[in-house]
Amino acid sequence: MRLVNRTYDELQPGDHAELRRLITADDLFVFAAASGNTNPMHLEDSDLDGDGTVERIAPGMFVASLISAVLGTQLPGPGTLYRRQSLDFHARAFAGDEVVVRAEVTGKSDGLVRLSTQVLHADGRLILTGEADVIAPVEKFDRDGVDVPGLVVQRHRHFEALLERARPLAALPTAVVCPDEANSLGGALLAARESIIAPILIGSEAAIRMAAADIGADLTGIEVIDVAGDLAAAERACALVHEGRAAAVMKGHLHTDDLLKPMLDKTMGLRVGRRFTHVFVMDVPGQPEPLFVTDAAINIAPDLATKVDICQNAIDLALSLGMDPRVGVLSAVETVNPAIQSSIDAALLSKMADRGQIRGGQVEGPLAMDNAVDMGAARTKGLKGAVAGRANILVVPGLDAGNMLAKQLAFISHAEGAGLVLGAKVPVILNSRSDSPMSRLASCAVAAIHHFAGAR
Known part of the structure; x- marks a missing residue:
């Protein structure tokens, strides 16, 4: 986009400019990171007023900052510096809203330009009004737009959406093989708390309960099948699938080869042709x-x-x-x-x-x-x-x-x-010891969605 300013001498009362902007959830995260304002009311996952809906309210100063975009790029444009800005808020903007930002010159004197400013919803409802005093540029600027480094918000919206899809489904009965250390057991229990899987823990019961004690987890109501040895535990998981008790298998603290070897058995395994x-x-x-x-x-x-x-x-x-x-x-x-x-x-x-x-x-x-x-x-x-x-x-x-x-x-x-x-006959959830809680949850969510999509 080409940037052209209006110098002090060129400006006249009645001159005006506007821009339209779609406020995104990523905008709110960027503003939180840049400003330090991490008020959960302005982020995606909080319901602080208890109405059952996350707020996603755009911070007032983020909305106000859009005025500076008009002043700094259009009217007066490059070279403009703020002296004063008044703000009166009339309503709120939310992530997903399209807003219109307007500025109009109302007067000028001694190098200062006064502008009326407002931000509105796309349908005309006022969000804020105010008045700006700026030092207008005196040198002409007319050139191609300025390159600004791109920003990527490090959030995982696709996994968040998958989790939202998986939570209403019936908990997927899942045979968890050898969850006898903190990460593997913790991942299964986390997915269980989210109602994504219903775990059946298979392996050394003493080791599983010791791992639970280490992370302060309560195994009340969760079935634990005591089996000695990794291969035997994997074989028992295959048996649970054949019995109709498990609709997925999840890797715990064992080698992938030991998990898959019984599944490849032509008689008791989980092969289905591919x-x-x-x-x-x-x-x-x-x-x-x-x-x-x-x-x-x-x-x-x-x-x-x-x-x-x-x-x-x-x-x-x-x-x-x-x-x-x-x-x-x-x-x-x-x-x-x-x-x-x-x-x-x-x-x-x-x-x-x-x-x-x-x-x-x-x-x-x-x-x-x-x-x-x-x-x-x-x-x-x-x-x-x-x-x-x-x-x-x-x-x-x-x-x-x-x-x-x-x-x-x-x-x-x-x-x-x-x-x-x-x-295999059922999805096999394959986690690594270095996987984050989000990765473990997402693996379970993908397995659940895939299973129930095939069941339709």
Whole structure:
């Protein structure tokens, strides 16, 4: 946007300007961080007046600050400095409201310009009125807009939305295998308190109760099945699924191989035809929807047949979460190179989707990481279609690439990740010891939504 000011000599009474602004929840978080005003009335998750609705009231001084945007960029514009601002508040603005900010010159004298100022709702209802005295610029400014560093609010709105969807569902009966240390037990109990899962704890009862004592948790009303050994505990979890007592399995404090080995048994396991594949559902701050990374934990060097199941499992999960699945099959390049096997696999997967061998979503590849998720990069490379630049499922060449990508998103881009194993009779919640409480909760929420979507 081009910035042009009005100098003191150019200004006349009656000159006016306005801007429109949609107030977002992120605006309130940015203002709280910048100002130090962390009054919960102005954030998304508080109901301080007890009416059953979170307030999300825009702080008065945030609304007033929008006046300075008009004065500093339009009237008088660049070079303007405040001397005085009066404010009278008539109503409140809320996150999600569109407001109109207006300023009009009412007089000028000795280098000072007086303006009437007001902020209104889009329908004309007054929010505030006031009067500003400013030192108007004397030098002309006319140039392209100033670049300001972008801000990304480190909140996880997509996981918050998933939790809101999961809470009204029936608690998912979940066999929790070897929750005998603080993180694994605490994560299961946290999800139980949120009514997302109904845990059945399997493993050494003495160790589980000791872990509960360490974190001050009460296990009253929670079933504990005493089983010695990790493999035996995982086998018991499979049995609970076959008995209809468990609709999900959750990893506790044991190795992933020990958890999955009994599930792969042809007789007593949980195989249903497809390969087991792992999906990270990543909530990346600033992204418009969750981003899937698959496979990052089970299939080390998947062949084409395995990648078909990786794609299909991820598409099915995305559909159950209400997403439009757009699968970007990643390689180092966006053209087929016979020397790069992942580029060949990606092209074959794309064609298989065209022929209906992969169903429910759009599949495109090969794509490099940049032109899979960035529309500008996709256009630069001349890539068209519904996936390039907009992929929400990233199929990686192998486990090492997937693991690195997921951890880069988590530790550099401040993402939270929910981990799930798909392809079994029931969803398998796969948490890491380093996962945050939000990640553990989100993994349970994704499992619950996926399970009940399949039950419809």
